[in-house]
Amino acid sequence: MKTFYRGKIFTFNHSATLANIQGLVPDSLFVDEEHFTFLRDGLIAVENGKISAIGDYNSIKHQICAEDQVVDYSNKLITPGFIDAHMHATQTSAVSAYGEKLLTWLNNYVFPSEVAFKSDISARREYEILLKQLFKNGTTSICAYLPNSYDGADLLFEITHRYNMRVIMGNTIMTDGNDDLITTPATSMKISEKLYQKWHNTGRISYALTPRFALSCTEETLQLCQEFVHTHPDVYIQSHLCENKNEIQDTLTKFPWAEDYLAVYEKYDLVTNKSIYGHCIHLSDSEWNRMVTKGAILANCPTSNNYLGSGLFRYDVAIAKDAKFALATDWAAGNTLSMLRVMDDAYKVAMLNSFKLETLSRWFSATLGSAKALQLDQYIGSLEVGKEADFIVIDPAANDLLNYRLESSHDLLDYLFSISSLGDDRIIDATYIYGNKVYDSKRS
Template identity: 40%
Template sequence: MTIRAFRGDILSVAHDPLICPDAVRHEPDGLLVVEDGIIVARGAYADLAPVHADVPVETLPGLIVPGFIDAHVHYPQMDRIASHGEQLLDWLDRHIFPAEKAFADRSHADLVAGLFLDELLRNGTTSALVFPTVHAHSVDALFDAALARNMRIISGKVLMDLGPEGLADTPETARTESEALIGRWRGKGRLGYAVTPRFALTSSDTQLHIAGALLATHPDVLLHTHLAENERECAAVAARFLDAADYLDAYDRFGLVGARSVFAHGIHLSDRACARMGESGAGIAVCPTSNLFLGSGFFDFSQAARHGIKLGLGTDVGAGTSFSMLYTAGIAYQAALMRGHRLDPFRALYLATAGSAALLHIGDKVGGLLPGQEADFVVLDPAATPLLARRTADADLAERLFALQILGDDRAVAGTYIMGRRVDCA
């Protein structure tokens, strides 16, 4: 048994501030007590120190927050981040599909998976829902690397039998390889599985039926795909699924809309679709840097709130332009203003931590720095740059947090901890 404690300025937002006015929990001089990687106590240092007088205490300067949880990111695309000149469908053809074909080589997948997870950790991201490629061993490579780092990672083989040559599977391999991966990885470490059709246009009706059957057969797996990201994409989906009420309905008819469904983007949704999402318990991974980079549009936070849709935050690298969830939260604020919504800094922190955790069905494990949860956390330095230091000097908590989201990036991450242990991610 290993027990230790961390003293510092502790902040978390375990519930949505839109629903719970007292969701923000803050101890300016707090103590986090961790036993074998699990938080066993949290509170004011003055209250807990006498009770845990025999526990070694490490004082951490800065702001201690839960480890960031990236609700949508593509590890095979990291080497194509900052690829110029196209919107979604052309960008996939020109930049992304050629890059993903290289993952037919397992050694390439192993190399990129390790670099990708280290980049997440360097930016303070401790959990993520990750797109691999159509190759089953791209999942094995990612999960092997995640096990070595003790990270909480969810992923699953991409299904795309209508994909380009070199990236197309078949309905049968979609079924057999997904079943084999679920059997191989279920219950290992801190890993989870997601049935992952790329998007409606890259899977046949037969394959989408198989995806729905996999989801129904395995109640512990998620559904992870894309939805209503780009207007040209939406038009192509409407042209293919002529009987569907909208893009979401194209998935719904195959049993793919439910409480375990995570849809990336959702920026061109009808009120009918939003009502159905709220009713079903499905949720959206909001990806603002990607939406701006590909010229796709601005997510409507107010519409989502009206319909009670679960939200998380995703970087969506490589269309997303940064691995930093701080930076992503800052862009989310700016994108929200374009639709007249003022994203509160505490709600932005919620979306990047406990909100994403709830969306990914791991909210009992991580995201809130609560007793009983795993001790994944990040230490942020409000004085990481001269400008941040000047802006946050004498600032109150909300101003400090907002400045970190607008001006911060990987430089503001002073330390990343996985289950109470600091990781070397330099």
């Protein structure tokens, strides 16, 4: 049996890239068959968690059989679920902490909150709150930093596996710093190995080796991370890079042999085409070029960077250099889990750098562009036959101001721009993961 979903449909097509969608102007039918599709009255068929058909309603409605189910989302927008490429699953209780820069914020608020994850009860409660909010905001995939303990990390792997989420996650490796959080290098690697063996490529899960950042690691730790990457060549790597100027200076003081921040990771072979580096605000020209050459992923977090006053990401440079970048919340330094709000902040950050970040570029970087950067585009990021059915339903009418604004909107770019400028969790009507509804606004 299939389930058919009827409504407006917007999706990028697999051929779309950040470069070839620049400057695109939709025609009067709102359709660009090469790069993206917008259907005013579309239909998607889902069977066994995957998309089996998509097209104009009148063109494919004949495929509906008597035993099939039809879900009517007319006048609502069906679009791919959002991908959050950098977030911390351990920081929900620290969200909206007031008035500190990065390093002070970590020491005063974040590290104490993460100690609570030694309790299974505390961890389970926080994970339940986090996932509910992710689904409520239309996020279907995450790249997440987990607790440094085996049990605390294993629990979220277990929960996301139950939801059949497409995730990239790993235990946070921290061997230098807060005494209540650090482990020995050998212990961290044992936990990493155990989680990798249990969860990597299990269902829709990928394991990521996750040294928190250079300041939280000794050279022995980084050397063990290097050995792990050599023996597990398919592993993802995630860490932080050039988020804050004081962080950069402290890193160069700790590793005086390094010519720059990136060189610390490069020495230990932690910069690959499966490396996800959060922030990347203050990269030198050399660091930009080396990141691009090695195909590393820049996970940009404008909401977080604004909140902590860290700086402005150079979208103009990223696009000009054809860098692999994705949008992210950096929850809970970012004080929202809404990728719509992140898109809006990305636009504002770009404007502060006198650069207009186009509407399609922002939607792309939260969906298919992120999936391509993460090498997951064969599975997620767009609504195409054969792909996993991770999608959301947006109801602009749930926000009176947005609904009023859209009355005067008569082209696709303005329609999408208004949704990303004025939208938030209120307009997410439903969220589906692998064809299963995990959020319904009417039942929340």
